[in-house]
Amino acid sequence: xxxxxxxxDYYDFVAHQYGGGDPKVVYVRGRMAKRREYGESxxxxxxxxxxxxxxxxxxxxxxxxxxxxxxVCGKAYLLSRPKDVWPDTVNSWKLRDPxxxxxxxxxxxxxxxxxxxxxxxxxxxxxxxxxxxxxxSPVFVITQVQMxxxxxxxxxxxxxxxxxxxxxxxxxxxPATQMYQELSYFTGNTIKEHPDTEPPVxxxxxxxxxxxxxxxxxxxxxxxxx
Numbered sequence: 001x002x003x004x005x006x007x008x009d010y011y012d013f014v015a016h017q018y019g020g021g022d023p024k025v026v027y028v029r030g031r032m033a034k035r036r037e038y039g040e041s042x043x044x045x046x047x048x049x050x051x052x053x054x055x056x057x058x059x060x061x062x063x064x065x066x067x068x069x070x071x072v073c074g075k076a077y078l079l080s081r082p083k084d085v086w087p088d089t090v091n092s093w094k095l096r097d098p099x100x101x102x103x104x105x106x107x108x109x110x111x112x113x114x115x116x117x118x119x120x121x122x123x124x125x126x127x128x129x130x131x132x133x134x135x136x137s138p139v140f141v142i143t144q145v146q147m148x149x150x151x152x153x154x155x156x157x158x159x160x161x162x163x164x165x166x167x168x169x170x171x172x173x174x175p176a177t178q179m180y181q182e183l184s185y186f187t188g189n190t191i192k193e194h195p196d197t198e199p200p201v202x203x204x205x206x207x208x209x210x211x212x213x214x215x216x217x218x219x220x221x222x223x224x225x226x
Contacts, residue, residue: 001184005029010166014180025188032140033160040088041160042143045134050127050154051118052076054145058101067101068093068159069142070168072179073186074124074132079141079168090141090161095169129190131156138186139163 002021003012005028015021033043055067063083070077070093078101079093098121119125132138141163146155165171170179 001025001027001180001187003027003029007164009164010171011176011180011183014177022184022188025184027138027183027187029137029139029162031160031162032135032137032158035160040090043135043158043160045131045156045158046153047127047131047134047156048153050131050145050156052142052145053117054147055142056144067096068144070095070163071128071132071140071142072165072170073138073182074129074190075122076119076125076128077121077173090159090163091167093141093163093168095173124190132186132191137162138183138191139165 001015002023002025003015004026005012007029009029031041033041035041052069055069058067059065065080066083068079068081070079078096078098080096080101081093085092098117132140135158139162141159141161142156143159144157146157148154165179174182
């Protein structure tokens with residue numbers, strides 16, 4: 001995998017061990033959305049089905065931290081950071097153990113219970129792979145998920161800045177060689193649409209005629225024999 005990026009990350013050196021990386025697999029590692037003149041930007045992607053909860057609704061109102069999701073190769077990881085961080089950089093998020101997050105919905109019970117999820121962290125899911133395809137990137141941060149009203153779609157809000165995994169704390173979880181290999185496979189294979197899963201493409205009559213070796217400018221009856 002060949003990496004094109006304005007910044008460095010902890011697994012970049014692995015590409016040099018493979019002669020600079022496979023030029024047929026290119027990871028353009030950049031922003032999700034153009035930075036605004038004042039403050040950071042975001043990108044909103046609509047999804048028909050997205051079973052992740054809204055991270056901003058989890059901490060109780062008096063909590064001193066915020067939560068978000070890091071998505072890497074179709075897998076979700078939990079992030080946290082102090083509230084009201086400035087400047088608002090995506091690299092201020094840090095990996096957090098989900099078992100340490102309390103559920104604010106149990107406030108009126110006997111203290112906060114551990115927040116339970118309808119999915120597993122660190123496991124690849126089709127809806128996260130689909131989102132990666134829509135975004136065109138294997139790595140990004142989800143800051144909010146807005147549930148639809150009625151028959152609408154989910155609105156998934158991503159940080160406009162691509163995270164640097166080294167600064168978020170990923171090296172302690174996944175070694176550099178493994179991370180590079182997972183990104184390389186995901187970028188070169190998983191994130192691509194496969195022909196057997198895509199709807200068949202209708203070929204126009206004109207294309208069929210040209211592919212058969214005929215000339216569209218002359219009728220079949222008056223075609224000059226060579």
